Amino acid sequence: MTPIPLTPVGGFLGAGKTTLVNHLLATADRRFGVLVNDFGAIAIDAALIAAHDGGVVSLTNGCVCCETGGDLGAGLAQLATRDPPIDHAIVEASGVGDPWRIAQLALVEPGFSLDPIVVVADALNLERQLAGRWVADTVRGQLLAAEIVVLNKIDLAPDPAGARAALASLCPMAPVVETRNAAVAIGRLSFPVSPRPRFRANPASAHAFPVWHYLPARPFDRARLRAVLAALPRSILRVKGFCRLDGDPAASLLQFAAGQWALSPYGEAPPGLVVIGTPEMPAPPDLVARFDFALLEQ
Amino acid sequence: MPSPIQVFVARRFVTMNRSMPYATHVAVRDGRVLGMGGPEIRDAFGPAGFDDRFAGDIVVPGFVEGHGHAADGLMWRNTYAGYFPRTAPDGTRHAGFKSIAEVVAHLRRAEAAMTDLDRPLVAWGFDPIYFGGPRMTRADLDAISTRRLVVVAHVSGHILNVNGAVLERAGFSADSNLDGLVRDEGGQLTGELRGPAVMGRANRVTGDAGLSRLLDVAALRDFSRLTRRVGVTTSTDLANPLPDESVAALRAATAAEDFPLRLVPALRAREYSVPDGIARVAALRRHNTDKLHFGIAKLVVDGSIQGFSARLRWPGYHNGAPNGLWYVAPAELFGIVEAYHRAGIQLHIHTNGDEASELATEAVARANDAFPRAGHRHTLQHCQMADEAIFQRMRAAGMCVNLFANHIYYWGEQHRALTMGPSRADRLDACATALAVGVKLAIHSDTPVTPVDPLFTMWCAVNRITAEGRVLGEHERITAVEALRAVTLGAAYTVNLDHAVGSIDTGKFADFAVLDRDPLEVPSMEIRDIQVRAIVSGGTVFANA
Known part of the structure; x- marks a missing residue:
């Protein structure tokens, strides 16, 4: 079973998260499963759901921030087993939620592959929020987790320079997509899908997220792999794919994001890892050396 | 024909009623207080039965628990593993478990009493902060069972300890590096899980850690066994999502003549949109009775x-x-x-x-x-x-x-x-x-x-x-009198029931807690040692064994 891409959508109350999700549904080119991680405030457009009965929309109440966090994991587990399967999951965080917590669920729950963490920012109000009496640290924390920022309401902001400067300072590595009415295509919020050139960077790295492929020649040594993964720089956003671990007859599925990773037994799968990063990520020879170091000695 | 009158006599009623703070006699009719005072009350309202079983005791207004959760009645379906003493609904007194070894020994006994190997062993109330450092490990719980799923929930609600069977079922391996998977010096998982992501998965693969179940009538009756033992005659359930099944259980439980507790459930407002929540409270109020009081809502x-x-x-x-x-x-x-x-x-x-x-x-x-x-x-x-x-x-x-x-x-x-x-x-x-x-x-x-x-x-x-x-x-x-007010009339005020409960006064429900000593007179360090002999709920006596 191919893991389902999962896009966490965070951002402060009023930034336009729900508008973005509605836009993605209205322009759907695939079967989306949507979870709304908020209490009692579901504003996903019912007409869109009705119009796209090819796409699955599942709504839950539950807040991953607090003690009922298990509900969202349960919602994801249900999405993963939908029949017919969904192509892509979107999880809308609550307006005060930490999008990283949702991303973490995608590592913990089997069957998902974590796409970029999208944080919607309000071009009109961002500066005020970042200086706000009660909300500044919440808004800042959301942006620190961003891998793509959707700077929304750009048409309403008389002078968006301040918002741009704040983003450049808080999340300098995250590409910023400026928009109005949260009208952003899913393609701009996904990691690139590329053919599989081996041992070299994807030449199409004009994209914000360069991709590099690695084919492990032998199984990994567990301790060395742990050391290599723990030492990866922040410019490496994801490592995912299949590998073999010392002594395991079966392949393992590896998913790495933000210094955390899950390695789970997978059965039969040809080895191969995809490494996705920012333009600042290490050059291919450096990456080859790092991952080769994790291989079992011959 | 008027209903019969019952006159209760006590060594002293501490009424929390400003007009008459103390009494020795209280007359009750139709479950409500008719009047209180001295011996003259005995015949003041006409022929009356006389109940002097509390003649040597101190009687205070039935206590009001202003912030409790009726889910306490569900907890006891799992195994208590806490540090502090605690009494189960059936009256079993747990002394509290003072070391990890004591907790493990208790869980081993609980496991031995279980027959169906597919049922998880779930313990609650664990609190290792008083053990001076040592943490529970996977090895501790594997010694109980390597096959049965074993989950120990910390009292904080933010940590679980699990055995290897749960780690395996959840797919948590030592090769992974996820926030909330605690490791020992050797890099092995200790079975301690922190935070909602990994705890949520462990709870789900365990099937039912027991804490998210809906209240049923049996749980409410167990809750009332806990409350009556400590003198509580009115309690909030703060809060409850109040779906139809829970409302039905609340109505059925409180309708029973022998149910010794008034319940005040608060709607968990965030389970609903704002207009739906407001409408839900209004709809639920129509079910209000003497023993069931909808009308409040909770936010976190x-x-x-x-x-x-x-x-x-x-x-x-x-x-x-x-x-x-x-x-x-x-x-x-x-x-x-x-x-x-x-x-x-x-x-x-x-x-x-x-x-x-x-x-x-x-x-x-x-x-x-x-x-x-x-x-x-x-x-x-x-x-x-x-x-x-x-x-x-x-x-x-x-x-x-x-x-x-x-x-x-x-x-x-x-x-x-x-x-x-x-x-x-x-x-x-x-x-x-x-x-x-x-x-x-x-x-x-x-x-x-x-x-x-x-x-x-x-x-x-x-x-x-x-x-x-x-x-x-x-x-x-x-002071003791200020504290007594805070657990009686003060708490009643916060749930809009001060006209009905919280003091002993004409027209109010005859809800009392019968104590062996006067909390206003004992040395303050002994207040917690006072024994509750009985409660009276709507004029009916429920004696503690």
Whole structure:
């Protein structure tokens, strides 16, 4: 079973998260499963759901921030087993939620592959929020987790320079997509899908997220792999794919994001890892050396 | 033909009724108090039966638990593994488990009594902070069973310990590196899981950790066994999503003649959109009876102090932990509070940190300034770190407070050492300041977080002694009579039932707690040792065995 891409959508109350999700549904080119991680405030457009009965929309109440966090994991587990399967999951965080917590669920729950963490920012109000009496640290924390920022309401902001400067300072590595009415295509919020050139960077790295492929020649040594993964720089956003671990007859599925990773037994799968990063990520020879170091000695 | 009159006689009734604070005789008809006074009451209202079984006892108004959870009645279907003594609904007294070895031995006995290997062994209330360092490990729980799923939930709600079978079922391997998977020096998983992501998965693969089940009639009856033993005749259930099944269970349980408890369930407002929640409360009010009182709603603004998820003002957490979490965006809170306020629904707002209390107070003040409503009684629940300025604003806005006095005993040392530090910890649950400012006060247990026992809660507010014996905030101690008011009429006021319960007065329900000693006269350190001999609920006696 191919893991389902999962896009966490965070951002402060009023930034336009729900508008973005509605836009993605209205322009759907695939079967989306949507979870709304908020209490009692579901504003996903019912007409869109009705119009796209090819796409699955599942709504839950539950807040991953607090003690009922298990509900969202349960919602994801249900999405993963939908029949017919969904192509892509979107999880809308609550307006005060930490999008990283949702991303973490995608590592913990089997069957998902974590796409970029999208944080919607309000071009009109961002500066005020970042200086706000009660909300500044919440808004800042959301942006620190961003891998793509959707700077929304750009048409309403008389002078968006301040918002741009704040983003450049808080999340300098995250590409910023400026928009109005949260009208952003899913393609701009996904990691690139590329053919599989081996041992070299994807030449199409004009994209914000360069991709590099690695084919492990032998199984990994567990301790060395742990050391290599723990030492990866922040410019490496994801490592995912299949590998073999010392002594395991079966392949393992590896998913790495933000210094955390899950390695789970997978059965039969040809080895191969995809490494996705920012333009600042290490050059291919450096990456080859790092991952080769994790291989079992011959 | 009028109903029969029953006259109860006691060594002393402490009525909490200002017109007649003490009595020896109380006449009851139709479950309500007809009058009280001296021996002259015996025949004052016509021929009466005479009940002198409490002639040597002290009788106080039945206690009101202003912040409890009826889910306490569900907990006991799992295995208690806590440090402190606790009594089960069936009366079994657990002394508390004083080491990991004692907990494990207890769980092993519980496991041996189980037959179906597919049933998980779930324990609750575990609290290793008093063990001086050692943590429970996977090996401890694997020694109980390597095949059965074993889950031990910490009392904080933020940590689980599990055995290898659960780790395997959840897919947590030592090769993974996920936040919340605790490791030993050798890099192996200890089976300790922290945080909602990994805990949620472990709970789900276990099938049912027992804490998310809906209340049923049996659970409510078990809850009433816990409350009656400690003298409680009215309790909140704060809060409940109140789906139809729960409402049916509440109605069925409270309709039984022998159900010795009035219940006040609060709607968990965030389970509904604002208009739906308001409509739900209005619809539920039609089911109100003498023993079932819908009409209040609950909001949660932040997390817990000991979980470092409460929102604090400067200087933040003493140990430098980052500020906690808003569970609702401030701007959204303003809108929700205003909508419920305008609809005439009383709100019970959970705030632990002082920044959360400040925000919630501001929300109520704004709503009440825009749409003044006398006697709204919106109440901050826990409100553990409020200072005098916050209490002043609460009073000006017409708010009440229900302080978590039990916290002083159970977590006071941790607050002093880790969360608040010395001096700030002294104002934890500042009962004296609240009263001095004139905020209507209740105090509570938050059962099952700490055991329901209003005499113990009184003891905490009066003495402010931590589990290690230290006085925490001597100037915030209150008198026994103030504390007794806070667990009777004060708590009744916060749930809009002060016209019906909380004191012994003509027209009110004949709800009493019968004690072997007078909490206003015993040395203050002995208040928690007073025995509850019986309760009277609506004139019917329920004696403790």
